[in-house]
Amino acid sequence: MSTVVSLPLPARRGARSPVQRPAPRLALLGTGTVGSAFVARCERLRAQGMALPAFAWLSNSRVLVNGEGDPRRAVEEARAAPARAGGRPPWVENEGLRSDDIVIDATASDGVAGWHSEWLARGIHMVTANKLGNGADLARAQAIAAAQRERPGVHYGDSATVGAGLPLLRSIRELVAGGDRIRMIEGVLSGSLAWLFDRYDGSRAFSELVREARDAGFTEPDPRDDLGGEDVRRKLLILARAAGVPLEPHAVQVESLLPEALAQATPAQVDERLVLLDADLAERRRQACADGAQLRFVGRFDDDGISVGLRALPDAHPLCAGRGTDNLVAIGSCRYREQPLVIRGPGAGAEVTAAALLDDVLRIARAAA
């Protein structure tokens, strides 16, 4: 067997040597469910021979750890770090990032989301699972879009923010870029609520299932963000804005599942107050069954408005077809006028979300190569 070795071509006389740009590095914010799954996936694929940028550092709200050794150990170290007393998060003063590095936001932090446009403006790419960049105040989403316009080679990877990487955002952006107009988006956009209402057959209390969904990593760090409709509000805003409709959060009518005493609970009180969900949901389920219907938490955007809430849908309704954490979303447009484009698949969980983050990282790294 012969081995072919490619030798560098001699530089042409007088030709300028290409400027050596340092290789992009990864900086991970968040070492919880999604962040640790992201590191595990990177290191698994790296061990299989995939070329991936190296980690510069990893950080949570308590500590920043150098990622240049074994990033899995760095995650363990970060997760074991003691609580930090107040003040700014550890990465703020010492992030040391340079142009072309890639920040991965695997937090649910509003403060971190406030930095997205700042990093883009500095030529640092962003990849995010955190929906508070494009799914919170319109001004913040517009600042992110403006920073991207001003730095055309700098990327904002947000596939993980809706459908945990299902090709929802991508499809909408491609339709719009092709001259289509999005007229309607309707569907089940919460993986945890999809799982809860798929499982909720009356044999177990709803609150018990919420704990299971939280422990499985399907809910937001605070499950009230799912139960109150906030998570679906954010996702619908992200989709609507991607469709070119610049909506403010208050434009979304949200029907929350949270009783007042649970909505007002401190984080430490949430677990014991989850039982307050049970009576109302048991009654809604009983009524739905009597009517030959099923409960589904649905978001809808169209020319008449944008809303989020629990619906009792006939058993045969297409939105009742999802199983487990499936998201199931219909997109109506000028092109898809008679029959909507339908996208369905798992919409929550550490593994799919970590894969979506890594897909975005790889797209950026390959574009930069």
Ligand SMILES: NC(=O)C1=CN([C@@H]2O[C@H](COP(=O)(O)OP(=O)(O)OC[C@H]3O[C@@H](n4cnc5c(N)ncnc54)[C@H](OP(=O)(O)O)[C@@H]3O)[C@@H](O)[C@H]2O)C=CC1
């Ligand atoms: N779970 C899922 O299926 C999906 C989740 N997502 C999104 O992924 C994100 C992360 O979710 P998940 O992993 O479940 O959440 P976790 O609560 O498990 O982890 C959150 C992490 O963020 C860290 N963090 C919080 N504030 C800061 C800060 N200011 N600076 C640095 N780190 C900070 C926390 O650190 P500490 O431990 O020190 O508090 C923790 O490590 C969320 O935005 C969620 O919406 C998106 C799609 C699907």
Ligand SMILES: N[C@@H](CC=O)C(=O)O
């Ligand atoms: N909590 C979210 C996780 C993914 O975005 C959900 O339930 O869908």
